[in-house]
Amino acid sequence: MKILFLTFYFEPDLSAGSFRNTSLLKELLNHLNSDDTVDVITTQPNRYDSFKAEAKSIEEIKEGVVVNRITIPEHGSGIVGQIKSYKEFYFKALSLTKDKSYDLVYASSSRLFTAYLGSKIARKKKAKLYLDIRDIFRETITDLYKNKIINMGLNFVLKPIENYTFGRAGHINLVSKGFKSYFENYKKAEYSFFTNGIDDLFLSLPSKKREEKKSEVKTIIYGGNIGEGQGLDLIIPNIAKRLLGTHKFQIIGDGGAREKLEKKLKVNNIENVELIPPVSRNELINYYQKADYLFLHLNKHKAFERVLPSKLFEYGTFNKPIIAGVDGYAKEFLKENMSNLILFEPTNADQLYNSLKNFVYKNEERIEFKKNYSRLEINRRMSESIISFGNE
16 A cells, blocks of 8 residues: 655654654554555645754655655744745645655644645545545634635635535545544544543653652743734733732743734733743653643633644643643543643633632643543544455
8 A cells, every 4th residue: 555644744843733743654664564665745844934854855764655845935933934834735746646656645734735635635646535634724714814805715615625525525534523523514424533642751750759849939931833813912911910929920932913912911011921942842741840830821712612732642641730722522531531720711801810829729630631632542442443445
């Protein structure tokens, strides 16, 4: 079987898509026959302009398995920059696959267009299409833009692209069950729900590193993207000001809304928030281990009620309390699968403040959660699903 593996992000980039697809490929290789081949088409590390990593443009992992990394222009997380980057990825990927044949195209996509590219190539090569959907791009983008004329334009362009993309797929994996109702009209595909998972890097942490940390000023940490979707500028300045003297925040990462957050912190003279550029996963773990609370927030938009943030799977491996400003499916998932939580309505600083004030601090290992959501086990089942679909 000849497999094309499409993912915009891949090792050594820092992103949920990179971690997910790099580990999935490694597991997929364990399920291949000796005459199977895999072409991986991805990009050079680009998730954050402030984080650089070296990677080979062409890397042969083993015989018959080659990773092609396309260099794309720096985009600074802006919409225009991202469009230019995806355009470069799109046309270079079409060029790389021009004279090749495939039996199966796998495409993992958060912003629709990698999935669209997969559909385009699968049609050209008369190959089967397996999509891994990590976000509902059209719903998210139209929810962020409230202008009716802009929304009409976006829907006019994106709806046909969605129909073209999802209508071609024989199998669609959704990382969140919250996406299920959105895909009800695409009846051709078989569906699975392989979520994000916990990497061995987090599961193998020594238990002594998980011990309760006692300090007068408690540290609340967030590590990840700082974009409109996270809405950190709508919660961090408000809550930090009220917690001065008892709590401090460490925000690690970068993204399109970082500047907005910085400005609000400066205007309000917030002194107990430290902004830290993106760091490697090992460094991030060190920050997590030293913190008292692990923080997550999603902006107050209807589209985000469907999502299941990958960050939760990292946080769940630590014994520390998780503070989560989420609604919808993510809130349900947390209640069903985790303990030692502070849940609050997104952007509601009053509710968070009162919950923190009344919270009895404790450390608690989430044994069942770690057992149920091992990335290794999820990847094993997903790899079997991909191979089985390809052999049908």
